[in-house]
Amino acid sequence: MSAAKIAKLSEEERTLDLKPVLEAGWSTTEGRDAIKKEFLFRDFNEAFGFMSRVALRADKVDHHPEWFNVYNKVEITLSTHDCGGISSRDIDLAKFIDEAAAKMK
Numbered sequence: 001m002s003a004a005k006i007a008k009l010s011e012e013e014r015t016l017d018l019k020p021v022l023e024a025g026w027s028t029t030e031g032r033d034a035i036k037k038e039f040l041f042r043d044f045n046e047a048f049g050f051m052s053r054v055a056l057r058a059d060k061v062d063h064h065p066e067w068f069n070v071y072n073k074v075e076i077t078l079s080t081h082d083c084g085g086i087s088s089r090d091i092d093l094a095k096f097i098d099e100a101a102a103k104m105k
Contacts, residue, residue, distance in 0.1 A: 008033065008085040021094045029077060032076065033085030035094060036077040039101050046104055047072050053100045063089045065097075 009018060013061070018035075022028070027037045041047040051074060058064045066077040078094055080087035 002087055006031070006080055006082045006087050006089065008080075008083045008087055009091075013088070014086075017091050018089065019037070021091055024094075024098055026094055029079075032079065034077050034079035035086060035090060036075065039074045039076070039097075039099070041072045041104060044071050049075050050074060050100060050104050053103075057096050057100075058093065061089070061093065063093055065093065 019049060021035065026037045028034070029036050039047075039050065047069060051069060054065065054067075054076075063080070066079075068075045075096060078090040080089050081087060
C-alpha cells in the first residue's frame with residue numbers, strides 16, 4: 001500500500017474503531033498520535049514467544065510496532081509513520097496483539 005492511501009483515522013473512525021481498542025486497555029500516548037499498551041508474561045521465554053508471533057504478523061502486513069522488552073514485560077506503541085498518526089493499520093494490529101497475548105495465557 002502506498003503512503004498516499006494510508007490515512008489517519010477520522011473523528012468518526014476514532015469514535016467507532018479506536019474506542020473499543022482503548023476499552024481493551026490500550027491508551028493514547030502523550031505528545032503524539034499513537035496508542036500504547038504494556039503486557040506482562042510469566043517469564044522471558046513467554047514474552048519473547050509473544051513478540052515473535054507479533055513480529056511475524058507485523059512483517060506480513062508491513063506494519064511494525066515500536067516496542068521495548070525487559071524480562072517478562074513488553075511495552076508496545078503503535079502509530080503509522082506514513083500518515084503521522086493512528087490509522088486503521090494500528091487498530092488491526094492492536095486487535096491481533098491482544099488476541100496473541102490472550103493465547104499466551
